[in-house]
Amino acid sequence: MGAQQRRSGLGTNQEAVRRHNLGTLLRHVHGTGQMSRAELTSLMGLNRSTIAGLVAELESLGISERATPAGGARQGAGRPSAGVAIAADGPCVIAVDLGVDRAVVARVGLGGRVLQRAQAPVPVGGEAWQVGASVAALIREVVEDAPAASPLVGIGISVPGMVRRSDGLIRLAPNLEWHDVSFGGIVLAALGLDVPVSLANDADLGALAEHTRGVGVGVDDLIYVSGQVGVGAGVIMGGHRLEGAGGYAGEVGHLRFDPGGRPCHCGNRGCWETEVGAHAIAEAIHCPPDKVAQLDEVLDGFDSPSPELCRTGTAIGHGLASIVNMFNPRLVVLGGYFRSLHQLVGPDIQAGLSDRALPAPLESVRLTLPGLGSDSALLGAAEIALEPLFVDPVAALGAALVDVRARLAG
Amino acid sequence: MGAQQRRSGLGTNQEAVRRHNLGTLLRHVHGTGQMSRAELTSLMGLNRSTIAGLVAELESLGISERATPAGGARQGAGRPSAGVAIAADGPCVIAVDLGVDRAVVARVGLGGRVLQRAQAPVPVGGEAWQVGASVAALIREVVEDAPAASPLVGIGISVPGMVRRSDGLIRLAPNLEWHDVSFGGIVLAALGLDVPVSLANDADLGALAEHTRGVGVGVDDLIYVSGQVGVGAGVIMGGHRLEGAGGYAGEVGHLRFDPGGRPCHCGNRGCWETEVGAHAIAEAIHCPPDKVAQLDEVLDGFDSPSPELCRTGTAIGHGLASIVNMFNPRLVVLGGYFRSLHQLVGPDIQAGLSDRALPAPLESVRLTLPGLGSDSALLGAAEIALEPLFVDPVAALGAALVDVRARLAG
DNA sequence: AAGAATTTGTTGTGCGGGTGGACAGAACGA
DNA sequence: TCGTTCTGTCCACCCGCACAACAAATTCTT
Structure with a gap:
C-alpha cells in the first residue's frame, strides 16, 4: 500500500507488492546509508522473514551488502x-548542477555519497550546445x-529556470538566456549515450535534497527558497514535491510585492524579485554588475x-510572509545567496516574516539555513536520477548502463 | 500499490492489498454512482475474477448492489x-456547510447523492454552542x-475559517467571531452521539468536491478560490489536498497586494482581501454593510x-496571477461571490490574470465556475466524511452507527 | 433466422508472497 | 557459567491475485 507514488486508481497485484516493498526498503537504506535489519522490520511493519527475503534480493542485485553492525548502536542484550x-x-x-556561471558534476551513489566531482566555469551567454559539451566533458x-x-x-x-515536467524541456532559463532548450538530449548526444535523464528546477531539487538528507529530514512540509540570480522556491507538501500542472510551481520571484515598484523583466512592476533579487541587492550594496553571479561571495565579505x-532583509521577510500564508510550511530553508544574507540580516528577515504572517501559520514555521550547504541542488539532482530505483529496483537496474567508462571511451 | 494515502515508509502485506483494492474499487463506483464490472477491470488493471470477488464482498457488506447494465452504454458485440x-x-x-449567515445540512450517500437536506439561518455573532444546537436540530x-x-x-x-488539521479545532473564523472552538465536539454533545467528525475549511472542501464530481474531474492540479466574506483558497496538487503543516494552507486572502493600500483586519496593509473581499466590494457598489453576507445575491441583481x-475584476485577476505563478494549476475555480462577479466582469478577471501571470503557467491554466454551484463546500464536507470508506471499507463500516434515527430519538 | 464472433461472468487451479512458529546463533547480564 | 534476550533461518501455511477453461449473453454476418 502505498506510499511514495501517486497512482491514479490502480489496483494492486502481488507483484506490485514485491516491487513496492523492495523499493521502500531501498529508500530507507538510502536515507541513512546503513541500517540494521531489525530497524527495517519495525519501520516497515513487515515480518522478519519478509525483510530477510527482501534484503537477500537486494544483495543478489548487487545493490546492498552485508555489513557488521554499527558498533556504537548497541542498546541491550540480544x-x-x-x-x-x-x-x-x-x-x-x-x-549535474548547472549554475549561471559554473557547472558542478558529480558521480553519486546510493546513500547520497558523492564519489567523484568536478566543476568548470560556464561562459556567460553560452549556447546550449557549448554548455552541453562542457558538461559532457565533466x-x-x-x-x-x-x-x-x-x-x-x-x-x-x-x-536555474523553468523546466517542463512532462519531458524535461527547459522552457526558460533567464540567466542563461535559454528558451525551449532540450538540454537533456544535448548532453546525451555529446556523450553518445542513452540513459534516462531527468531535469528539474534548482530550487525544487534543493527542497528535495534538504528533505531527504538535509535539515528537512522528517519534515513533510517545507519550502526551499533559493536566491540564484532570480528567486525561486521548491515546495514539498505532505512529503511530496509540489510540481503543478506543467512543473512550474514555486515561481515566487514574481509574487506581486509593490505595484508601484520597479519594472521587472517579466513585464510587470514590483515583483518580489525586483526587491530581493540579485540585481537589486547588488545595486543596493554597490556591487559591480559583473559580480552578480557571485553575489553570495561578495556578501560573505561583509562583516x-x-x-x-x-x-532588503525586511523585504525578504515580508515576501516570505506571503509564502508562509499560502503554503503553511513547517520549515523555510534559505538557499543560494539568501544563505549569506541570513548570516548578515537574519533578524531582519525573521522580523519581517513575523510582522506580516498570520498567527496560525507563523506559530509552526521555522527559518533555517540549508543542511547541505551549497550542494543542495546537486544532491537533489542525484535524488531524481535515483528515484526509479525506489519505484522498481529490478527494472531500474535492468535499464541501467554497465561499464560506463568503457562505453564513454569507445 | 498505493495511491490515495500517504503512508510514510510502510511495507505492504496482502491484507493491506485487499483493503486497498476494495477501497479503490469503491472510490471508482462512488465517483460515477454506477459502473460496469468491465470498466472496473480495465480501470484498476486487475483480473476479471478479482474484480468479481471484490464486488461480491462489497455487496455482502451492503454497500453496492447489482444493477442492470446502463442501456445506452452498449458499444459492440459481447x-x-x-x-x-x-x-x-x-x-x-x-x-454540514456552515456559512456566515446560514447553515446547510444534508444526508449524503455514496455517489454524492443528496438524500435529504435542511437549512436554517445562523444568528449573527452567535455563540458556538447556539450554532451547534441549531446544527444538531437540522x-x-x-x-x-x-x-x-x-x-x-x-x-x-x-x-468558513482556519481549521487545525490534527484535531479539527477551529482556530479562527473571523466572520463568526470564533477563536479556538471545538465545534465538532459541540455538535456531537448536542446530538448525544459518538461518530467520527471531520472539519475542514470551506475552500479546501470546495476544491475537493469540484475535483471529485465537479468541473475538476480528472484535473489533478486545481485551485478553488472562494469569496465568502474573506477570501480563501483550496488547493489540490497532484491529486492530493494541499494542507500544510497545520492545515492552514491556501490563505490567499492575505497575500501582499498593495503595501500602500488599506489596513486589513489581520494587522497589515493592502492584503488582497482589502481589495477583493466582500467588504471592499460592498463599499464599491454602495451596498449596505448588513448585506455583506449576501453579497452574491446583491451582485446577481446587477445586469x-x-x-x-x-x-475589482482586474484586481481579482492580478491576485490570481500571483496564485497561478505560485501553484501552476490547470484549473482555477471561482466560488462564493466570485461566481456572481465572474458573470459580470469575467473578461476583466481574465485580462488581469493574463496580463500579470508568467507565460508558462498561464498557457495551461483555465478559469471556470464551479460545476456544483453553491453546493461545493457541502459536498466536500460529505467527501471528507466518506473518506474512511475508501481507505478501509470494512473497518469504516464496522465503526459506523446503525439505526441513527432510533438513537437520536432515544 | 441461424450460426459465428465477441465479450463477460463463473469456477477451479496454480503461484507468488507475506505470516508465524520452531529452532539455532550471538551478545549481554547476573 | 548460565539464563535472558534478541535476531537470523527454515519451514509449513494462508491469503489473494492471475490464468485458463467453460458457460452465458449479446451483436454481427450470411
Missing part, C-alpha cells in the same frame, strides 16, 4: 542485528575511475549589515 | 457487463426518514458591471 549497507560497487548516478572526467561493475542508473540535472541590506 | 451500483440503503454521512431533521439499515459513517463540517466592479 543477538546483534546484521547491517544492510549500500554496496561499494553499487549503482550510481551522475548529478561527466567523462567523473566516470573515469568508476568501477566497471557499478551500473549507471541515470543522469539528473539541476537547472556588518548596511542599512540597505537590513531593508 | 455479453453485457453487469452494473455495480451504490445500494439504496447503503452507508451515508451527514454533511441533523435530526435530516436523519428523520433515514432507513434503519443505512449506517452513518460520519459527519463532515465545512467551516451590467460598473466601472468600480471592472476595477
Whole structure:
C-alpha cells in the first residue's frame, strides 16, 4: 500500500507488492546509508522473514551488502542485528548542477555519497550546445575511475529556470538566456549515450535534497527558497514535491510585492524579485554588475549589515510572509545567496516574516539555513536520477548502463 | 500499490492489498454512482475474477448492489457487463456547510447523492454552542426518514475559517467571531452521539468536491478560490489536498497586494482581501454593510458591471496571477461571490490574470465556475466524511452507527 | 433466422508472497 | 557459567491475485 507514488486508481497485484516493498526498503537504506535489519522490520511493519527475503534480493542485485553492525548502536542484550549497507560497487548516478556561471558534476551513489566531482566555469551567454559539451566533458572526467561493475542508473540535472515536467524541456532559463532548450538530449548526444535523464528546477531539487538528507529530514512540509540570480522556491507538501500542472510551481520571484515598484523583466512592476533579487541587492550594496553571479561571495565579505541590506532583509521577510500564508510550511530553508544574507540580516528577515504572517501559520514555521550547504541542488539532482530505483529496483537496474567508462571511451 | 494515502515508509502485506483494492474499487463506483464490472477491470488493471470477488464482498457488506447494465452504454458485440451500483440503503454521512449567515445540512450517500437536506439561518455573532444546537436540530431533521439499515459513517463540517488539521479545532473564523472552538465536539454533545467528525475549511472542501464530481474531474492540479466574506483558497496538487503543516494552507486572502493600500483586519496593509473581499466590494457598489453576507445575491441583481466592479475584476485577476505563478494549476475555480462577479466582469478577471501571470503557467491554466454551484463546500464536507470508506471499507463500516434515527430519538 | 464472433461472468487451479512458529546463533547480564 | 534476550533461518501455511477453461449473453454476418 502505498506510499511514495501517486497512482491514479490502480489496483494492486502481488507483484506490485514485491516491487513496492523492495523499493521502500531501498529508500530507507538510502536515507541513512546503513541500517540494521531489525530497524527495517519495525519501520516497515513487515515480518522478519519478509525483510530477510527482501534484503537477500537486494544483495543478489548487487545493490546492498552485508555489513557488521554499527558498533556504537548497541542498546541491550540480544543477538546483534546484521547491517544492510549500500554496496561499494553499487549503482550510481551522475548529478549535474548547472549554475549561471559554473557547472558542478558529480558521480553519486546510493546513500547520497558523492564519489567523484568536478566543476568548470560556464561562459556567460553560452549556447546550449557549448554548455552541453562542457558538461559532457565533466561527466567523462567523473566516470573515469568508476568501477566497471557499478551500473549507471541515470543522469539528473539541476537547472536555474523553468523546466517542463512532462519531458524535461527547459522552457526558460533567464540567466542563461535559454528558451525551449532540450538540454537533456544535448548532453546525451555529446556523450553518445542513452540513459534516462531527468531535469528539474534548482530550487525544487534543493527542497528535495534538504528533505531527504538535509535539515528537512522528517519534515513533510517545507519550502526551499533559493536566491540564484532570480528567486525561486521548491515546495514539498505532505512529503511530496509540489510540481503543478506543467512543473512550474514555486515561481515566487514574481509574487506581486509593490505595484508601484520597479519594472521587472517579466513585464510587470514590483515583483518580489525586483526587491530581493540579485540585481537589486547588488545595486543596493554597490556591487559591480559583473559580480552578480557571485553575489553570495561578495556578501560573505561583509562583516556588518548596511542599512540597505537590513531593508532588503525586511523585504525578504515580508515576501516570505506571503509564502508562509499560502503554503503553511513547517520549515523555510534559505538557499543560494539568501544563505549569506541570513548570516548578515537574519533578524531582519525573521522580523519581517513575523510582522506580516498570520498567527496560525507563523506559530509552526521555522527559518533555517540549508543542511547541505551549497550542494543542495546537486544532491537533489542525484535524488531524481535515483528515484526509479525506489519505484522498481529490478527494472531500474535492468535499464541501467554497465561499464560506463568503457562505453564513454569507445 | 498505493495511491490515495500517504503512508510514510510502510511495507505492504496482502491484507493491506485487499483493503486497498476494495477501497479503490469503491472510490471508482462512488465517483460515477454506477459502473460496469468491465470498466472496473480495465480501470484498476486487475483480473476479471478479482474484480468479481471484490464486488461480491462489497455487496455482502451492503454497500453496492447489482444493477442492470446502463442501456445506452452498449458499444459492440459481447455479453453485457453487469452494473455495480451504490445500494439504496447503503452507508451515508451527514454533511454540514456552515456559512456566515446560514447553515446547510444534508444526508449524503455514496455517489454524492443528496438524500435529504435542511437549512436554517445562523444568528449573527452567535455563540458556538447556539450554532451547534441549531446544527444538531437540522441533523435530526435530516436523519428523520433515514432507513434503519443505512449506517452513518460520519459527519463532515465545512467551516468558513482556519481549521487545525490534527484535531479539527477551529482556530479562527473571523466572520463568526470564533477563536479556538471545538465545534465538532459541540455538535456531537448536542446530538448525544459518538461518530467520527471531520472539519475542514470551506475552500479546501470546495476544491475537493469540484475535483471529485465537479468541473475538476480528472484535473489533478486545481485551485478553488472562494469569496465568502474573506477570501480563501483550496488547493489540490497532484491529486492530493494541499494542507500544510497545520492545515492552514491556501490563505490567499492575505497575500501582499498593495503595501500602500488599506489596513486589513489581520494587522497589515493592502492584503488582497482589502481589495477583493466582500467588504471592499460592498463599499464599491454602495451596498449596505448588513448585506455583506449576501453579497452574491446583491451582485446577481446587477445586469451590467460598473466601472468600480471592472476595477475589482482586474484586481481579482492580478491576485490570481500571483496564485497561478505560485501553484501552476490547470484549473482555477471561482466560488462564493466570485461566481456572481465572474458573470459580470469575467473578461476583466481574465485580462488581469493574463496580463500579470508568467507565460508558462498561464498557457495551461483555465478559469471556470464551479460545476456544483453553491453546493461545493457541502459536498466536500460529505467527501471528507466518506473518506474512511475508501481507505478501509470494512473497518469504516464496522465503526459506523446503525439505526441513527432510533438513537437520536432515544 | 441461424450460426459465428465477441465479450463477460463463473469456477477451479496454480503461484507468488507475506505470516508465524520452531529452532539455532550471538551478545549481554547476573 | 548460565539464563535472558534478541535476531537470523527454515519451514509449513494462508491469503489473494492471475490464468485458463467453460458457460452465458449479446451483436454481427450470411
